[in-house]
């Protein structure tokens with residue numbers, strides 16, 4: 001039997017993996033440094049590094065208190081506010097790249113998903129009934145509203161007790177609440193069956209960044225006039241977005257992972273790209289691409 005040769009990872013995906021590993025290792029180092037400091041061991045160059053200081057969401061939930069009282073929520077550092085602003089600017093340009101390229105908890109779920117693919121094969125990421133999945137995806141906006149409101153009312157990092165990211169990188173410190181461990185455990189188990197379940201259904205920061213997909217400058221664009229309706233782009237999307245039926249993926253769940261692009265999944269060059277403006281010339285906007293069986297596919301936005 002001929003040996004199967006694994007296709008090389010596309011360049012953008014190699015960069016993405018390298019960046020994901022970099023930030024994952026960085027957060028592990030920061031968490032370890034903080035724990036050692038609490039034991040009286042101060043490493044050179046470690047300074048005042050802490051997970052709270054590098055968390056942009058801490059800055060986001062501090063915006064209200066900063067604007068009204070001029071102070072930060074307890075435990076939040078100035079650096080978090082700077083990172084929060086940078087994160088929003090990045091999202092304005094490219095959508096939630098923080099989710100797809102940087103967030104160590106997103107990467108953690110993605111890596112668990114690889115194990116899930118081996119366990120469940122084609123059923124992986126296709127088990128939640130479509131109707132239920134569609135409703136659940138709006139849950140994260142309720143979480144965002146709840147966490148923002150409670151942070152304003154309490155003046156402390158309310159989400160910490162429920163945050164699986166905090167639980168993962170602090171599980172040995174005694175600072176993690178039971179609820180944090182429960183959410184972390186549920187996320188680990190669900191990640192084996194569903195791609196990025198916490199990102200899809202519960203992450204308040206992902207919810208905020210996802211809104212930027214509606215008006216981001218550089219978007220995921222599909223050229224309807226060259227598409228052969230092979231479904232490869234939709235199959236590759238971890239967030240289950242039907243790229244094949246869109247001319248611009250404005251779905252609030254896109255994480256800019258670029259897995260659907262012509263460099264990665266789409267077999268037709270320059271047909272799915274990260275770009276500004278439409279890929280089709282104005283005259284082609286209504287173009288219907290021929291399918292292998294002679295039918296036609298329509299362009300649209302979501």
Ligand code: SF4
Nearest residue numbers: 237254255257258260
């Ligand atoms: S639409 Fe493309 S870039 Fe967006 S999440 Fe899906 S695969 Fe990634």
Ligand code: SF4
Nearest residue numbers: 227228230231233266
């Ligand atoms: S955009 Fe590319 S991958 Fe998606 S259906 Fe068309 S040809 Fe296939």
